[in-house]
Amino acid sequence: MKSSEEIKFEAKLDAGVLELKGRLTVREISAALELIGKKLAGYKDKSINIDLDGLDYIDSTAVVALRDLEDKYRDVTPVVRIVASDEKIRKQFEVFGPELDKPPAADIEKTSFFERLGASVFDLFNEHIAGYLQLAADITYWSFTDTFRQGNRRKGEYVNQAVLIGVNAVLIVGAMSFIIGLVLALQSAAQLRSFGANIYIVDLTVIAMMSEMGPLITAIMVAGRSGSSIAAEIATMKVTSETDALRTMGLNPVRFVIVPKMHAALTTLPFLTIIADIMGIAGGMIIGATALGISPQVFIHRMEEAVVMKDIVFGIIKSLVFAYIIVTTGSYFGFRVQRGAEGVGKVTTMAVVVAISLVIVADSVMGLIFYN
Amino acid sequence: MAGNEIIKVDRLTARIDNQLILSDVSFHASAGDVTVILGSSGSGKTTLLKHLLGLYPSDKNAISVLGKNPWHLPQNEEKAFYSRLGVLYQNGALLNSLTVGENLALPLQQHTDIKGGLIEKAVRLKLQMVNMQEAYNKYPSQLSGGMLKRAALARAIIMDPQVLFCDEPGAGLDPVSLSALDELILHLQKLLGMTVVMVTHEVPSIMRTADKIVFLRNGKLTFEGTVREGIESGNTYVREFFDRAKGN
Structure with missing residues (x-):
């Protein structure tokens, strides 16, 4: 424990200002913070200024500690503001952080919960929703116009992207859909058997796969595979100034990089969805044959009655919407990258999470529209 | 000479995330010259270059490159405009x-x-x-x-291109490679009759290439002239910049 002589520091509270006097260094800071804490605990007004003009000296650790104190009291009562007009003190603060406010400071009104909520919503709209809609509009426009302008296409890029997004995903989408179909039928088999409604396993599997599970599994798999790769590719291009280089070569990065991906996703996702439907139904068929005694011939015969064109069409429409969401979300987060490698990882994760979330929301909305 | 000004910056002020990066910057670059934008790290050199390239927004009259402000170009003029510019990025930025x-x-x-x-x-x-x-x-x-x-x-x-922009061409290069790159840029400049605008803080590179220097400090233009004028001027920041690099 230090004696009072060793601590060459004083804190005096007067009319909304806590004046600090003496030396404030790494040696005094713990005791000083304790003293300031006590003064603040007994303080009833909304804000308080800590005036440093009376200090003879302040070292870097004390600067950091006071900055930290200011941060801690930013959203609580009293709001703490560190102020100084002494140039020496101000310079010391500038070395270790942003410029310090000058006293006398105006009263700081603490923002209410609703003000902060409003500001957050405004920021969300301003930063994300408006930005996303702007980019999505850009991508939609160029994807549409470039469909008819052959001269603007990068030779071979559409095929390249179609292979990456579509062909390379066939195996994983097929395997996952098969397993989902298998499990779906397996879970239902016991229930249907107890009602003697074995044959309805066909209707259940076919309708569930075609209208819901097929498009959804495909979209989630593609969002994980290609949504992340789109975000990572664009983010890396941005970090390494490749998008700037394209712009200064008179090339629009949206047309050059994103449009081929959009075309590829829009054309391959419906096929992937059909593959997912077939594989899921095949899984159901195996359970039908092994657990419920429904032969493949009977399964196929019943399937012909259960399949409704509406389900197939809605499934394909869904897959187109999902393709659009995956590409636009991946692109949006790719362009939002802020810092090097860390930033690339962050936006890639965000792109996948948001794309999958939006796919599920869109699926629910379309479900309500199509089947209401 | 006014007719010779291929690039003109007039009272350019720029903020990024509400932080003032460039304040009231004005200068010009003449056709056929190598103009070097220099200053210490964080002085706003690259931001200024990005404004010249139309990558950041600027007021219509604040920037003129080949008679146009690239940020305000109509879409149908972009290709023609950018085909007259060449840009060498810090890390190459090859696809x-x-x-x-x-x-x-x-x-x-x-x-x-x-x-x-x-x-x-x-x-x-x-x-x-x-x-x-x-x-x-x-x-x-x-x-x-x-x-x-x-x-x-x-x-x-x-x-x-008519104008070649170089962003920190010396970054990450050893002195020998840097010297070779400078010579190559100068050789190509003469061969193709280009105007070069280079952003750098490599003093040897500046001494070798610059016809004119534009010195930025904390986002403000502190000196515009030749290297010799800079060294001999009373501008302490410019003198200090060159002196420190020489080890004085």
Whole structure:
């Protein structure tokens, strides 16, 4: 424990200002913070200024500690503001952080919960929703116009992207859909058997796969595979100034990089969805044959009655919407990258999470529209 | 001479995330000159360059490059405008998914009607000019730092631009490679009659190349003139910049 002589520091509270006097260094800071804490605990007004003009000296650790104190009291009562007009003190603060406010400071009104909520919503709209809609509009426009302008296409890029997004995903989408179909039928088999409604396993599997599970599994798999790769590719291009280089070569990065991906996703996702439907139904068929005694011939015969064109069409429409969401979300987060490698990882994760979330929301909305 | 001003910046002020980066910057670059924008790290050099390239927004009258403000260009004029500029980025910024040859061919494919065979010849010629013939089929990831810069320089001059912008060309290069790159830029400048605007803080590079320097400090223009004028001027920041680099 230090004696009072060793601590060459004083804190005096007067009319909304806590004046600090003496030396404030790494040696005094713990005791000083304790003293300031006590003064603040007994303080009833909304804000308080800590005036440093009376200090003879302040070292870097004390600067950091006071900055930290200011941060801690930013959203609580009293709001703490560190102020100084002494140039020496101000310079010391500038070395270790942003410029310090000058006293006398105006009263700081603490923002209410609703003000902060409003500001957050405004920021969300301003930063994300408006930005996303702007980019999505850009991508939609160029994807549409470039469909008819052959001269603007990068030779071979559409095929390249179609292979990456579509062909390379066939195996994983097929395997996952098969397993989902298998499990779906397996879970239902016991229930249907107890009602003697074995044959309805066909209707259940076919309708569930075609209208819901097929498009959804495909979209989630593609969002994980290609949504992340789109975000990572664009983010890396941005970090390494490749998008700037394209712009200064008179090339629009949206047309050059994103449009081929959009075309590829829009054309391959419906096929992937059909593959997912077939594989899921095949899984159901195996359970039908092994657990419920429904032969493949009977399964196929019943399937012909259960399949409704509406389900197939809605499934394909869904897959187109999902393709659009995956590409636009991946692109949006790719362009939002802020810092090097860390930033690339962050936006890639965000792109996948948001794309999958939006796919599920869109699926629910379309479900309500199509089947209401 | 007013008619000779190929680039003009007039009272440019720029903020990024509400932080003032450039404040009231005005200068001009004359045709055929090498104008070097210099200053210490964080002085706003690269931000200024990005404004000149139209990558950041600016007031219509604040910037004029070849008589136009690139940020305010109508979409149908962008290709024609940018085909008159070449840019050498700090890290090369070659597209990693394309070979060096494909990188160089890209502007020709996008901006001209030239067909395959001729494009390849034009690309090989530019690679020869930077002594990189062997890199035609290589990917950027297969090149060393110095080779990457030269390949990027070849792409920057592929359209025989009127103005070549270089962003920190010396970053990551050893003194010998830097000297060779400076000589190459000067050689190409004379050969193609380009105006060069270079952003750098490499003093040897500035001494070798600059016809004119534009000195930035904390986002403000503190000196505009020749290197000699800068060193001999009473401007302490400019003098200190050159003195410290010389080890004085």
